Amino acid sequence: MxxxxxxxxxxxxxxxxxxxxxxxxxxxxxxxxxxxxxxxxxxxxxxxxxxxxxxxxxxxxxxxxxxxxxxxxxxxxxxxxxxxxxxxxxxxxxxxxxxxxxxxxxGGSVRAARPRARDLAPRSPGARADFVPGTPDLSLFPRAAWAAAQRAVLAELPHDLLGYPDPRGLPRLRTALAELLARRRGVVADPERLVVVSGVAQATALLGFVLHARGTHTVGVEDPGSPQHDSLYAAAGVGTVPLPLDEEGLAVAPLRASGVRVVVTTPAHQFPTGIAYSARRRAQLLDWARSVDGLVFEDDYDGDFRYDRAPVGALQGLDPEHVAYAGSVSKSLVPGLRLGWLLVPESLADEVVERKRTMDLGHPTLDQALFARFLERGDYDRQLRRCQRAYRQRRDALVAALEEHFPGAEVTGIAAGLHVIAELPEKYGPQEDFLARAASAGVAVRPLSAYAHARVDDAVVRLVLGYAQLSPARIGAGIRLMADAVRAHEL
Ligand SMILES: Cc1ncc(COP(=O)(O)O)c(C=O)c1O
CATH class of the missing domain: 1.10.10.10 (Winged helix-like DNA-binding domain superfamily/Winged helix DNA-binding domain)
Structure with missing residues (x-):
């Protein structure tokens, strides 16, 4: 690319x-x-x-x-x-x-919020099959365990914890989170540098404000990449420079040439291409960060889900002073909780915490205490295992359905996360016609090009297919529906 x-x-x-x-x-x-x-x-x-x-x-x-x-x-x-x-x-x-x-x-490279941000609209109401990525299976939310934790926390929380919270978050939650992130993601997690935030979105904005105050007015972003990164940095007054990927992750030479000193990445499962950054590319990226005294923002938005072998550890673990790491429960529990974490290098910690304080005086205490309890009692690990099982099945169902209904499709990005990329054989192009037919059959599906900054060749159909929100049966039916709609036009 x-x-x-x-x-x-x-x-x-x-x-x-x-x-x-x-x-x-x-x-x-x-x-x-x-x-x-x-x-x-x-x-x-x-x-x-x-x-x-x-x-x-x-x-x-x-x-x-x-x-x-x-x-x-x-x-x-x-x-x-x-x-x-x-x-x-x-x-x-x-x-x-x-x-x-x-x-x-x-400048040809500077872009901020632009119409691509419409892609954030997560679901397509009324669709017969909805493959738009971004939302997990909301019915997997563990309501009973959550309700029990809520009751327990309300009963046990001392009065003095109901005042204004520490803007970094409850110490109890930061300790439990640090343990989780070290164990599951190989993160070097000092609870003192962890900030509890309302999702990766707030982590991004917080960092954007701090960087802006320090005089950083542009950051590099992956191209294709998440429109969310562009719009959140723009809200903080920071422009974005799209940087190309190759098969190992973000390409290093254009990064060096761009002159930026901060870059936003999704190394565990690049959004949207699904590339897992190679070990070599991770090392190169960190070499770059050290050489420019820069920063890599690691958005670990779906790093918990890896299917065919153990998850690759987070980049942050390799160099905690040059990586800011963010994650959330948006994929593992539900996005509506608005709960996440940001781990920053020591040099940024005070400013980030101060920004969090001025932004909202800290994250809601009850939610934090509840999540701390959920972590401490192993409920969160159970939830992750349950999701992992469900999502592996769905991924397998999607790959099988594509093989059956679109023979010759090249499916990539399948090792991790909650979406894959399917490149269909040439005969299905041009992409615009394909998408129109899918839409008329009630299939909501988004092309890879929707996430690209530069114009890309749309002769070939490349789809980003989110599968987390659909049962295996619905995945099969949705792919068949799409194939039928396309075939009907061939006749
Ligand atoms: C690349 C990327 N980062 C982060 C998020 C999630 O953000 P949050 O944790 O604020 O819900 C998403 C949501 O779909 C995403 O696609």
Whole structure:
């Protein structure tokens, strides 16, 4: 997989400018005029913020050429120095780039929240078969054990624990979590550096705020990758630079060339391709982090599930000072609990904890005490074993159904997690037609291209198939439905 957008400081191709005139004439006025009329004291900063926002929101598309600083200053009625300063600042941040000769362009690599974020809508109500990934089987939630733990916790929790909690989380929960993560994921888990958060989503945002406050304005993300990473970092004011993958994980050369010092990864089961990062790639990634004094954010969103051999340990265990590790119960229990953890290097711990405190004054105490009890009594391990059994069966059912109904399909990413990638034989393309037929048959299914930053070749059908939420029988029926819908059009 490759991306044409890996290097914000990359060379500028002079050709193609004619199509990307962009910010000229009235467009410049509309976007930047409010900032230009801000009080003199804050005008420079307002102008920079307005430009940054225009790039982030996509109103100024990648590779758009900006007017000269002289023209823009004249259009806006501000000093040329303010515009030059804004261009320089945003170029340093990676939002803009300057060419070999004169000229400034919107960086081709910077993207933040954009329509791809619609992909977050997790389920497709009314679908006859729903293969959209992201949600576990909600009926596997252990209601009886949870209710028992809730009753016990309410009865035993001392009054003094009902005040404002430690923003890191209840010590009892952090100790139990540290034990779990060390045992199951090979994480070096110091309870002092663990923060209980409301899911990987909050872990991402927290880290984004801390990095932004430290002057980091762009981070690298996997391409294809989770739209969630882009939108959460954008919310913290941090842009994302899409970086390509190869068969071993995130490709290292483009990472080095990108100039970023923070990169977001899903090494256990890359989202969405399902690649498990090779041992060599893990080592290379950590070498990179050390060489730039950087940070790898490890999103271990479904690292608990590995089917054919023991789970690969987390990257964090190899270098706890260069990896921030996050996980949650969203796949192992249910996403609605909004419960997760973030483990950070010592150098970031105080700032992260302070951010958590200012964000929400700490995670709800009862939920924490309940989960601590659930961990301590072995209920969580039982739940993981139960899910693991159910999901292995479903994965096997999906692979078998694909073999039967789409012979020749190449199915990858099957070793772990809760979804696979199926690349169908060429005859099923183009992808757009295939998806339309699947949708008309009531099958909700998402292509791999929905998670890509750059445009990809859609001649071949590549599907991301989530299987956790469907019984084996429904998986078989759904794949058959999809095959029938496609065949009906061949006749
Ligand atoms: C890549 C990735 N990270 C994290 C999450 C889960 O986030 P949370 O723990 O906030 O529910 C998801 C959810 O589907 C995901 O796809």
């Amino acid at each position: 490759t991306s044409s957008r890996t290097n914000p400081e990359g060379p500028i191709e002079p050709e193609g400018l004619a199509e990307t005139e962009g910010l000229t004439g009235s467009a410049a006025w509309e976007l930047l005029l409010p900032a230009a009329s801000a009080p003199a004291r804050t005008r420079g900063r307002s102008l920079q913020a307005a430009l940054r926002e225009a790039v982030r929101s996509g109103r100024l598309a990648p590779d758009t050429r900006l007017p000269s600083s002289r023209d823009l200053a004249a259009d806006l009625g501000v000093s040329r120095g303010l515009v030059t300063e804004a261009y320089e600042q945003l170029t340093a941040e990676g939002y803009l780039r300057s060419g070999r000769g004169a000229g400034t362009w919107v």
